[in-house]
Amino acid sequence: MPDKKSHIPWAKPDFWGNEIQYVSEALASTWISGGAYLDKLEKQFSETFQKKYALAVSNGTTAIHLAYLGLGLKPGDEIIVPGFAFMAAANIALHMGLKPVFAEVDKDTWCLSARELPKYISSKTKAIVPIHTYGNVCEMDAIMKVADAHKIPVIEDCAESLFSKYKGKYSGTFGKINTFSFQATKTITTGEGGLVVTDSDELNEKMMLYRSHGMRRKDKFYWHELPGHNFRLTNMQAALGVAQLEKIDFILSERKRVYEEYKKHIANQEDVVLQKIEKDVDPVIWAVALKLNSKTFPQGRDKVIEQLRETGIETRPGFYASSLLKIYQQHSLPVCEDISKNVISLPSFPSLKNDDIVFICEQLLKLKNR
């Protein structure tokens, strides 16, 4: 929490309605692990995303882990992930002995580029994981075309793009399995939480088992049908999510207001270039992010972050490109690296005031040539 009045945090979870009431109800029911709110949350996602199955899980990372387990990925298999993104999908690959193959992203949208994709595909490629970074959506039609031609399943990582749309359809409706996150900074939060959706009976069945020790608990208690993990979300956390979904129209309109206000003050500049959103995309921006022109900001992005911190504004750097992280030791990706070094993301939470946004933009633009 901000301890100084002038402090503008990068993110701030907000409650909008029945959160405390529903959590208290979940507790009072003593159904604190499984329970009615979990069922409700899953049902609402299944309906909204028009997917046959929705499985709530403990976080967005375990959602990805569950998707890989569902697909039966095995050590030595390759998955393709973008070289610029939050690296949960790549890290879980390493956990399972898979090889994450990092693909170049589009220099403007910062998302996986379908054009680049074929050159990373091999006979070992067992999944393609587009990541909808910052709330933008990858060019899913083109990506699905490549994936389908090679018969490779797609897992959309929608941790940052809940309710963003591509050609009128939600992100998370294109892939074979798609994953979401309800982490504290996300559009809907359950503290920590996540969810997977799929239309496949077989994948749902396997993922349901992997989520909870491989056990069905009905006839043969303690019978591990497969070596399951524990990726369960609690009913108490689901209660939070259900309360927030009731206010989703308001939350989304406030997120859109924040994004539009930023655009008013920093769009169409050469010095600070916002992440490009293609016309096919109607985004719910998780984090307003822009690329600093290294000529007008010769001090460099990290210094700008520091300078903004001195004025009470908390920002975040872009993700490290895969090629800059020692744990992967892979080929260089010039576009990813350029974005990685020059991107900064700004406070973007839905209760951020327009005045604060004006202040943030002013302070940022003041830092040119400093």
Added chain:
Amino acid sequence: MPDKKSHIPWAKPDFWGNEIQYVSEALASTWISGGAYLDKLEKQFSETFQKKYALAVSNGTTAIHLAYLGLGLKPGDEIIVPGFAFMAAANIALHMGLKPVFAEVDKDTWCLSARELPKYISSKTKAIVPIHTYGNVCEMDAIMKVADAHKIPVIEDCAESLFSKYKGKYSGTFGKINTFSFQATKTITTGEGGLVVTDSDELNEKMMLYRSHGMRRKDKFYWHELPGHNFRLTNMQAALGVAQLEKIDFILSERKRVYEEYKKHIANQEDVVLQKIEKDVDPVIWAVALKLNSKTFPQGRDKVIEQLRETGIETRPGFYASSLLKIYQQHSLPVCEDISKNVISLPSFPSLKNDDIVFICEQLLKLKNR
């Protein structure tokens, strides 16, 4: 929850004091992910177990996963686990490409037997995982002696033995890393939750990183120092745990009352033999479990469970022995199998009334030769 008056569930989470208040406070603080209750929970465990570090995690299974990652276990490594126990430790081994080597247990205590241990040790053995089943504690002195002689680290799985003691010391104070569970049926619950303790600076450092994406979040935001997972517990859940710890003396005395009441009615019989607790052990029994004499219960354990269900009493079978589970395909373990087939565990939650216990014992003993 029971829907009929006569129904006695196997487990029932109860709240004893400030649970709803603290959870509401955690929510109101909007520190729903990290926060003060998490710090408090970890501090209390670290102090109570006199371990330098305590790390709260999302559940008892991720606690074990974190311990294996902390020790740097690699595909091909072997770990020794008991062949009769809840199989989380074995299943996580399979997730990491480790080989779980199943050891015979003691026929009376149903816990890992130090005498048997040496024959399962090979040059590939990288950890020994005693599991303190049902709240009993393994013979830790003898086990540590074998482990130390071979320089193999021990991970105590205390998911079922929180606050049980061996020779005056808590289970979870003997191994290099020790794991706990706060799942809904456990002595302390956070809905889902877990914790690891260790004295090692190095292991703590690594486990802290693995718990949260391998990131430190201080200087280099989004720098993945190692391929971390997400095993974080929420502040909201920790608030539940802190509230319950305030009432721990009462909770433990009620668990002891339940166990003593059962002993009054079913101890010292040949037909139903309670899990043996050695004199070195002062247990907090998670589940009162007993072995049915197959001569006096010719209908078999599974039929007894069914017959008890008809009288409104919910019970559980013993765990499947590793040798009976297809996912492991290993050597037979006669003692484990015998326990597995004949053990039944009875309702044992702390708010269970003495009258109910009398009823349960009566109903069970009525089933002899039926």
